[in-house]
Amino acid sequence: MSVTTLHRPTHRDALSALSAAFERGELVTVFGRCTVDYDGRAASSLGPGDRLLILKPDGTALVHTDEQRTPVNWQPPGSEHRAAVRDGRLRVRSVRGNPDERLDVRFERVDQVSALPVTGGRSVDVYGSEEDLRQEILDDPDLVEPGFEPAATERQTAAGPVDLFGHDDEGRPVVVELKRRRVGPDAAGQLGRYVEALSREVPDGTEVRGVLVAPSVTDRARELLAEKGLSHVPLAPPAESSTAADTAASGDGGEPTTVGDSSSEPEDGAD
């Protein structure tokens, strides 16, 4: 139950390793010279090169080059991986339906095949989300404005669910749209749609106010807000979630060995 690695395997041996690894529900990495062809929502093809193919037991396929966070080609979870030897090449084909999409990776040379038994947690609690921002406001509604009283979250309207709905100190309905980071015109439009939708649900003549809560706003967004009579309250998500345990890591300093960048000063022998 450990890592299995083949060096410069024959295509046939690589194929066997792939099959065995998937039977065991392991993640597989393949490195070698390959071409990549994709056809589905769009289409693309990629000429020969040495790249890293990752095949996950959930059906995900990733082709990574030496750059970028985004894989150069991929297949989403739920796809079906198949492998075969064709025309002297190891062909790994990943297919899914709805929409129909196909990814073909053809190796003319396989340098390494590894089967990795992945375990442990796969989800993380992320702090600083829009949800944290909402909680922050529910804990202290005055952050929106003095006298603001929250009435409902995710309140349904004809234009969709409103992040936070309530009333101001004079009883006027207030639509609050929450954004965890600086926003552009799209957010202003979104808030505007909610306000307009709610205006129609409310007795004629009742003014519905709209408040965009976000750390900051671009100029264009500000203009749009002004145009629509909406306002902006500068407020960012809390640095730490109120519900999260204090996980501040301390005593982890030191001068580690630099391995990825030669631009900095020479390290003075610390490791």
Added chain:
Amino acid sequence: MSVTTLHRPTHRDALSALSAAFERGELVTVFGRCTVDYDGRAASSLGPGDRLLILKPDGTALVHTDEQRTPVNWQPPGSEHRAAVRDGRLRVRSVRGNPDERLDVRFERVDQVSALPVTGGRSVDVYGSEEDLRQEILDDPDLVEPGFEPAATERQTAAGPVDLFGHDDEGRPVVVELKRRRVGPDAAGQLGRYVEALSREVPDGTEVRGVLVAPSVTDRARELLAEKGLSHVPLAPPAESSTAADTAASGDGGEPTTVGDSSSEPEDGAD
């Protein structure tokens, strides 16, 4: 100039391998039992588990589990990777500025370290993009409507650049917004902003029309369009780019060995 792999290395040996690999500008994979902590735009922590860490020479860091296309944690390109041995663990730290973000992966056990010399093309031409849709229309403007005459692409307005601008058969200005796939309310809002912005640049009384070209629209988007007096022309990007070479792969059939899914019928020994 080939793959370098260490099995169950000591932390110290793993560290050496990392340093050497980065000197050579290679991509590094590390598999082993680790914890992951991230702090930056948001924050997260992940308990012990066996996961795959990918370090790219461009500063990208990816932590992958056995599920999902999206890494469970990551650091974007431009980050600086550092490694050190601390408290009996191999710590890989990836840091960037603007915004300040830090990713720590701490291995209590390293099962495998590989240095992979990645080469070859890293970009693909994707067909079926919005650009292809625009070209399709420029080749045959009647696809928008009979008599439509394109005047400019990316025409600037106070609300941003308009995908395609032109005039209808009666000389009225027309704003065309292109979307490569089915769209929701956001696209309708976007088009509405452009039409409104252009209406102000044009002599009083001149009607500016807005056309959303997309394969289809959601109900909510349709309502919004009707509300704003905008129209929808159902049109999808061409299946193949007109400029792209015909790369249809043929003669690649056969009955490959299934390795990723046990739900299908038993394969009859073809390979």
Added chain:
DNA sequence: CGTGCCAGGTGCCCT
């Protein structure tokens, strides 16, 4: 650099 916007966006939750 920030602003705006497309993307094979991905992923989540709701109806």
Added chain:
DNA sequence: AGGGCACTTGGCACG
């Protein structure tokens, strides 16, 4: 399954 939306969105092109 489809719609609506958040996301450490990522990535690019333009001011």
